[in-house]
Amino acid sequence: MDDRKDPIQKLLDGPVSVVNIGLAQFARTLEGEGVAVVQVDWSPPAGGDRRLIDLLDKLGA
Template sequence: MSDKIQKLFGSPLVVINVGTRRMGDALVKQGVTVAQVDWKPLAGGDKKMQDILSMLGGS
């Protein structure tokens, strides 16, 4: 294994959580460092609205 890979696996784990906050909280309880990202899909996931915004240059 290369030195870079060994160094990576020897480093502390940091998780970027794009899921629910509950999922991140469960990891924190296990001692994992978590960066919570509050992300929502464009237009709340509404495909028709996404298409309209795309036509208007919104994405």
């Protein structure tokens, strides 16, 4: 076994297991290719609205 191999390349040499965080479309595409995927629902806080994020920070969320 070649220990000098690129770690990313090593990761993809065998069967891939994926945890997908966020957009579910990426998970569905991989599932369509027969890849095992665990989908984690996630979205940016307050949908990424900076004004609301600022208020949330001030109110301790």
